[in-house]
Amino acid sequence: MGKIKLTAAVIACRFTRWVLRVIGKGGTSLPGEVAARLYPNVLADLAKDVNTIVVTGTNGKTTSSRMIEQTLIESGRTYFCNKSGANMLGGIAAEFCQNSTITGKKKYDWALIECDEAAFKTVSKYLNAKCVLVTNVFRDQLDRYGEVTHTLSSIISGIKNSKNAVVCLNADCSLTVSIADEIHNRIIYYGVDKPIYERTVEEISDAPYCIKCKSQYVYSYRTFGHLGGFKCMGCGYQRPVPQVSVSDIFETSESCSVVSLKIGEAQYKVKINLPGGYNIYNAAATACVGYALGFDAETDVKALETFECGFGRMEMLPINNARLRMILVKNPAGCNQVLNFLCNNKERSLFIVALNDNYADGTDVSWIWDVDFEKLLTVDDKLSEIWVTGIRADEMAMRFKYAGIRTDKIKVKKDYSALIDDIADYDGAVYMMPTYTAMLAIRKRIADRFGFKEFWK
Amino acid sequence: MKKLKICHLYPDVLNLYGDRGNVTAIKKRLEWRSIESEIINANIGDKTDLSDCDIFFIGGGQDFEQEVLLKDIAAGKGRAITDAIESGKVFLAICAGYQILGKYYKTHTGEVYNFIGALDLYTVGQKKRMIGNYAYECEIDGKKTEIVGFENHSGKTYLGEGVRPFGKILYGNGNNSQDKTEGARYKNVYATYAHGPVLPKNPAFTDELIRTALKNKYGDDVLEAIDDTFENNAHDYMVRRLLNK
Numbered sequence: 129m130g131k132i133k134l135t136a137a138v139i140a141c142r143f144t145r146w147v148l149r150v151i152g153k154g155g156t157s158l159p160g161e162v163a164a165r166l167y168p169n170v171l172a173d174l175a176k177d178v179n180t181i182v183v184t185g186t187n188g189k190t191t192s193s194r195m196i197e198q199t200l201i202e203s204g205r206t207y208f209c210n211k212s213g214a215n216m217l218g219g220i221a222a223e224f225c226q227n228s229t230i231t232g233k234k235k236y237d238w239a240l241i242e243c244d245e246a247a248f249k250t251v252s253k254y255l256n257a258k259c260v261l262v263t264n265v266f267r268d269q270l271d272r273y274g275e276v277t278h279t280l281s282s283i284i285s286g287i288k289n290s291k292n293a294v295v296c297l298n299a300d301c302s303l304t305v306s307i308a309d310e311i312h313n314r315i316i317y318y319g320v321d322k323p324i325y326e327r328t329v330e331e332i333s334d335a336p337y338c339i340k341c342k343s344q345y346v347y348s349y350r351t352f353g354h355l356g357g358f359k360c361m362g363c364g365y366q367r368p369v370p371q372v373s374v375s376d377i378f379e380t381s382e383s384c385s386v387v388s389l390k391i392g393e394a395q396y397k398v399k400i401n402l403p404g405g406y407n408i409y410n411a412a413a414t415a416c417v418g419y420a421l422g423f424d425a426e427t428d429v430k431a432l433e434t435f436e437c438g439f440g441r442m443e444m445l446p447i448n449n450a451r452l453r454m455i456l457v458k459n460p461a462g463c464n465q466v467l468n469f470l471c472n473n474k475e476r477s478l479f480i481v482a483l484n485d486n487y488a489d490g491t492d493v494s495w496i497w498d499v500d501f502e503k504l505l506t507v508d509d510k511l512s513e514i515w516v517t518g519i520r521a522d523e524m525a526m527r528f529k530y531a532g533i534r535t536d537k538i539k540v541k542k543d544y545s546a547l548i549d550d551i552a553d554y555d556g557a558v559y560m561m562p563t564y565t566a567m568l569a570i571r572k573r574i575a576d577r578f579g580f581k582e583f584w585k
Numbered sequence: 586m587k588k589l590k591i592c593h594l595y596p597d598v599l600n601l602y603g604d605r606g607n608v609t610a611i612k613k614r615l616e617w618r619s620i621e622s623e624i625i626n627a628n629i630g631d632k633t634d635l636s637d638c639d640i641f642f643i644g645g646g647q648d649f650e651q652e653v654l655l656k657d658i659a660a661g662k663g664r665a666i667t668d669a670i671e672s673g674k675v676f677l678a679i680c681a682g683y684q685i686l687g688k689y690y691k692t693h694t695g696e697v698y699n700f701i702g703a704l705d706l707y708t709v710g711q712k713k714r715m716i717g718n719y720a721y722e723c724e725i726d727g728k729k730t731e732i733v734g735f736e737n738h739s740g741k742t743y744l745g746e747g748v749r750p751f752g753k754i755l756y757g758n759g760n761n762s763q764d765k766t767e768g769a770r771y772k773n774v775y776a777t778y779a780h781g782p783v784l785p786k787n788p789a790f791t792d793e794l795i796r797t798a799l800k801n802k803y804g805d806d807v808l809e810a811i812d813d814t815f816e817n818n819a820h821d822y823m824v825r826r827l828l829n830k
Contacts, residue, residue: 267601332600342653491717492735494780497606522818526785529815530609540818 134232137167141225156214160221171254174224174232180239180255181417184248184283185263187462188410191441192263193242195414198435199428200238207238215244217251245279248286257290261417265303266353266461267334276303276334284310296416299370300355306339317370318416324351324377324405327471329464329500340365352405353461372416374408382473391415391425399433402442406465440567447578449555457561460498466561471503476510477557482518482566489563493520501531515539517547518566544573588621589798592638597628598654604644604679606782610791611640618809629657635665639798640675643682645780658701667703675798676774680738683776684708690740704771705747708740719757720827721767725793732787733823734779744769751777756827773797786819
């Protein structure tokens with residue numbers, strides 16, 4: 129009976145997906161929801177024999193996943209992944225339906241699953257993950273998740289459901305490391321041993337006080353946000369020594385970072401093929417997952433040097449003479465990292481912010497006031513103009529005014545078509561920082577006009 | 586040159602939801618009028634002298650950190666805050682900062698936390714959070730003014746006889762989602778649930794705080810008009826969206 133139901137669910141899921149494609153909708157979660165409605169155990173049955181890697185945490189899920197994917201490619205492992213940001217239960221179930229046989233047998237050895245932190249608690253019940261990576265815990269879309277401690281407890285429940293998983297934790301994040309006490313899994317830590325940037329934005333720490341005893345942390349160094357060499361003077365809780373770590377940073381440029389990466393006992397010089405300090409963390413996380421699963425470290429290092437990222441993660445979309453890079457932001461921590469990048473950039477550029485407040489963006493946009501946009505004044509001569517668009521463009525324009533940017537330099541361009549026309553006329557580097565739904569909408573318009581691939585294809 | 590001293594109370598723990606944008610708004614609007622400002626952060630454990638500050642700001646925070654905070658309040662800052670309020674100092678209190686000025690907070694499981702007690706009001710926690718953009722109407726400088734902001738609280742606040750509501754809800758929940766009141770006023774205390782942050786896109790409100798503080802200190806309440814196009818665009822967008830105006 130189970131077999132028939134499973135087959136029916138797989139077929140229903142694929143059919144729903146096919147219908148959505150035919151009518152031109154990129155729906156990613158509905159097909160899985162249909163399958164689960166027909167047979168609630170569909171995901172557990174399909175995931176049973178697949179080696180599943182789960183990537184969760186506030187920031188860096190997608191980029192880390194793409195880097196890990198490259199290690200799977202380089203090592204010749206067969207795999208599938210949930211690529212299109214479908215990281216809730218429905219989307220994940222749909223990926224498993226799509227990547228099995230009609231009767232529910234596995235087609236690939238590995239599944240690489242990016243999972244929303246809040247959804248992880250539920251999704252984990254079905255997955256029997258082999259490895260769980262927690263990238264970090266920052267404040268994110270508070271209107272949706274409540275507070276940071278809720279995010280943590282969701283991740284802890286998820287790991288408790290993943291009894292057979294080796295867990296990779298960011299040693300520099302005091303919130304993430306606190307998970308260790310709550311779980312019985314094997315843990316591998318990764319981290320960055322030194323500060324990354326010369327100039328950094330001022331950030332509010334998301335975790336100034338010890339999560340265990342509430343004394344203030346002291347830091348031997350900080351990388352960004354609350355990440356770094358933390359130690360609590362009250363109870364002694366401190367950054368664990370990571371098995372995988374970035375021990376030196378030789379170069380950070382507009383196109384890459386060159387670092388020294390320690391993996392277990394071995395040391396590698398690595399060119400990470402994506403700029404930005406947060407991507408140094410994503411690279412270390414990737415090496416950590418490889419180390420945890422016993423992959424060949426040299427292959428993993430090669431993957432970091434060759435991989436290319438897409439879908440709004442420093443994604444390059446050249447339009448005529450405009451070298452447009454899209455950098456998706458979802459929260460202050462991510463946004464501060466984009467500003468760190470811009471403030472250390474030596475080239476003249478145009479900066480665009482697209483701020484929406486739909487559910488997937490976070491309906492509360494107040495986080496833009498927790499971000500140190502004031503720092504842009506230090507590179508004012510490098511910014512030709514600042515354009516704002518999206519549903520909350522006026523709020524964003526005002527934020528720049530209060531950051532001290534001259535108002536004649538701030539242009540509100542709410543109409544996407546006109547915005548894209550103006551970008552197409554621009555000559556030089558353009559950095560666009562959209563929130564999630566703004567990115568989908570703008571990217572689609574650009575794709576339609578200039579022929580880039582749609583993300584679900 | 587005139588100068589106002591702004592005290593940001595507990596920015597180390599009460600720093601959620603972009604509320605520090607309120608301090609930025611006050612500072613900038615002073616700067617644009619050539620009035621000097623000094624910002625003092627009074628963190629947990631600091632023995633800051635609060636007596637010569639002109640405007641106090643206390644914002645929202647998360648529950649996890651409130652225990653540390655209550656200890657510090659009991660250790661002396663609570664007294665200093667009450668004295669400043671009674672002497673007519675200007676206060677802007679948002680969300681958790683608003684609740685803390687009240688008498689107590691009773692959680693949905695029945696635990697009671699005693700707060701500063703400077704304002705005659707109390708808060709009762711419930712499971713469901715009241716979240717979203719909202720709008721209320723209040724009188725500022727003799728004019729009816731619509732304030733827009735973002736509320737995000739699980740506590741329902743009830744006002745006693747000693748305080749009056751700051752505004753009347755036009756859209757959203759406000760103090761308790763029952764009596765249509767929003768925020769509280771007492772002497773020169775302005776308390777509200779409005780994040781957003783509230784001040785930048787409600788420039789009339791910011792100017793009211795500045796004007797009151799200048800009057801306290803210099804006896805003069807005329808404020809030079811400045812170009813509010815950006816602020817009004819952000820304000821009017823939300824008014825149109827919520828109230829279909």
